[in-house]
Amino acid sequence: MVETSRPAGVRELPIVGGHLALDFANTVDDPEGPARFDHVATYPGLLEWSVRVHTVSATDAERLAALPDPADALARAHTLRSALGALFAAVTDGAPPEPRHWAALRGFAAEAVANAELVPEGSGYTLGWPRPRRPESVLWPVAHAAVELLTAADLARVKRCAGCPWVFLDHSRNSSRRWCAMNDCGTHAKIRRYVARRAARRDQPAAGADTGG
């Protein structure tokens, strides 16, 4: 069992991006708020996240945790995360991705393909990394998924939360999702709107009976 890297009082990271690459970009919780916490600040943290999103088995994670000096893999994880954050932020802004961010991702993606196996899926195959042996192995599924998303029609469904910098893939039928998580940013926004409405009513006492809304 991989040790949890989360100190007491820090919540479990919500996995709400709807896509592996976006979830990896979202591994800093509350990025601009008071409860900011980087859930992959350590290599055990990276392994813990990888087990949660099923890119590595618990058994493989234990084996990877025992490998010497994963510092380089951790630094590379942060490089990949920065590149993904920048690339998908550009996508949500409708701006062209910066070549240096693509170049960073391309390096990881090339390495991913170079180390991939063909794994049966449906009537065909998909790329898989069934026997991870190197500390950075856990980054390959993420990098490959990022390239797949960047080149898919679904890219139009990538959005940035209206309340925080997290990104997500909007699977809703009418593309109406606005929040990373309704019970986080959505609720905060609801409270802000409620407070604003109440303030507005206070300023206009003649507006009529309280509707209770």
Ligand SMILES: [Zn+2]
């Ligand atoms: Zn949010």
